[in-house]
Amino acid sequence: MIRITKQTDYGIVLLTHLAAQAERHLNAPELAAETQLPLPMVSKILKLLVREGLLVSHRGVKGGYSLGRLPEEITMAEIISSLEGPIAITECIEVSSDCSHEQLCPVRSNWQRINEAVRGALEGITLAEMTGPLAPARKLVTLGGGKYAGAQLRQN
Amino acid sequence: MIRITKQTDYGIVLLTHLAAQAERHLNAPELAAETQLPLPMVSKILKLLVREGLLVSHRGVKGGYSLGRLPEEITMAEIISSLEGPIAITECIEVSSDCSHEQLCPVRSNWQRINEAVRGALEGITLAEMTGPLAPARKLVTLGGGKYAGAQLRQN
DNA sequence: TGGAATCTGGACCGATCCAGTCCTGTTTAC
DNA sequence: GTAAACAGGACTGGATCGGTCCAGATTCCA
Numbered sequence: 218m219i220r221i222t223k224q225t226d227y228g229i230v231l232l233t234h235l236a237a238q239a240e241r242h243l244n245a246p247e248l249a250a251e252t253q254l255p256l257p258m259v260s261k262i263l264k265l266l267v268r269e270g271l272l273v274s275h276r277g278v279k280g281g282y283s284l285g286r287l288p289e290e291i292t293m294a295e296i297i298s299s300l301e302g303p304i305a306i307t308e309c310i311e312v313s314s315d316c317s318h319e320q321l322c323p324v325r326s327n328w329q330r331i332n333e334a335v336r337g338a339l340e341g342i343t344l345a346e347m348t349g350p351l352a353p354a355r356k357l358v359t360l361g362g363g364k365y366a367g368a369q370l371r372q373n
Numbered sequence: 374m375i376r377i378t379k380q381t382d383y384g385i386v387l388l389t390h391l392a393a394q395a396e397r398h399l400n401a402p403e404l405a406a407e408t409q410l411p412l413p414m415v416s417k418i419l420k421l422l423v424r425e426g427l428l429v430s431h432r433g434v435k436g437g438y439s440l441g442r443l444p445e446e447i448t449m450a451e452i453i454s455s456l457e458g459p460i461a462i463t464e465c466i467e468v469s470s471d472c473s474h475e476q477l478c479p480v481r482s483n484w485q486r487i488n489e490a491v492r493g494a495l496e497g498i499t500l501a502e503m504t505g506p507l508a509p510a511r512k513l514v515t516l517g518g519g520k521y522a523g524a525q526l527r528q529n
Numbered sequence: 530t531g532g533a534a535t536c537t538g539g540a541c542c543g544a545t546c547c548a549g550t551c552c553t554g555t556t557t558a559c
Numbered sequence: 560g561t562a563a564a565c566a567g568g569a570c571t572g573g574a575t576c577g578g579t580c581c582a583g584a585t586t587c588c589a
Binding site: 244245246260263264267268274275276277278279280281282 | 562563564565566567
C-alpha cells in the first residue's frame with residue numbers, strides 16, 4: 218500500500234520527540250519510555266540515525282542522543298530515505314539491465330514523474346513542522362501495532 | 374522504500390498494454406505473451422482488475438479482457454488503490470483505537486498532508502498518459518525481477 | 530447438445546523481508 | 560577500575576509477497 222516500514226514510522230516519532238525538546242539530550246531507555254516504544258527497536262533505530270548523520274551520539278555514562286542539525290533543516294524526505302533507502306515507488310534499482318523488454322515498457326518516464334512528485338511532497342515538510350501543534354482533527358483511525366503511525370486516507 | 378508491489382507493477386503494464394490497443398480485446402495467454410509476464414500472475418491480476426471494475430471480462434471461447442472505461446478516465450491512483458488498497462504511507466488503518474498514545478503522537482496531521490500529496494500526484498496521471506510516447510530518456514536502471522517497473526530516483 | 534476454450538474463485542507453497550531480540554565489544558564519566 | 564551508555568553485529572519468528580495450481584462456471588460453435 219505504498220507504505221513505509223514501522224522502523225521508519227518509529228524513527229520519525231523519535232526524531233520528533235527529540236526535536237520537541239532540543240535542549241535535553243536523551244538516552245535510549247529514556248526515549249523508549251517516553252515514546253512507549255520497545256527499547257531494542259529504539260536502540261536499533263537510533264544507531265541507524267546516527268550513522269546517517271541525522272543524530273549525534275554522546276557515549277559514556279551520561280551519554281545519549283541529540284539532533285545533528287536544526288529541526289528546520291531536516292526534511293521528511295531525508296528521514297525516510299535514511300531509514301529505508303531512496304524514495305521511489307517502484308523497484309527498478311538493479312543496474313544490471315537484463316530488463317530485456319525496455320522497449321515494451323511504456324511506463325518509465327511517467328513513473329519518474331510520480332516519484333518526483335512524491336519526493337517533492339516529502340521534501341516540503343521539515344521535522345520542525347512535525348512538532349507543531351496538531352490540527353484539532355477529528356478522531357483518527359489508528360493501527361493497533363504501529364502505535365504512532367500517521368493518519369490514513371480512507372476514501373475509495 | 375515506499376514502493377508498490379510487483380503485482381501492481383505488472384497490473385499497470387497490463388492496463389497500459391490494453392489501453393494502447395483498445396480496439397482489440399485480449400485474453401490472458403495473449404497478454405502474458407505480449408508483455409512477457411508469467412501467465413498465472415497475469416491471470417490472477419486480471420481477475421482482480423475485473424473485480425475492481427477497471428477491466429471488463431468476456432467469458433467463453435472467444436473471451437478476453439478489455440478496459441472498463443476510457444484510458445483518459447482511469448488514474449494511477451485508482452489502479453494502485455485497486456490492487457493494493459487505499460493509498461497511504463503509514464499503517465494507521467485499524468479502527469480499533471488501542472493506540473493509547475495518540476496524545477503523544479504529534480505526527481498525524483502532518484502525515485495526512487503527505488498522504489494527500491502522494492495521492493494527488495497519482496491522481497494527476499491517467500492511463501492514457503502512460504501509453505504516450507516515451508521521453509527519449511537516458512538509459513534507465515532497471516530491476517532484474519520486475520521487468521517493467523518504473524524508473525527510480527537515485528539521488529541521495 | 531456437447532465439447533472446447535476461457536474466465537472465476539479459491540487454496541496453497543516457498544522465499545523474502547520485517548519487527549523485534551540479544552549479545553559482545555568499545556567508549557566515557559566518576 | 561567500574562558502571563552506564565552507545566556500536567555493531569547476528570539471529571529468529573512471523574507476515575507478506577510472488578507465484579502456482581486446480582475445480583467449477585460460462586460461453587461459443589460445430
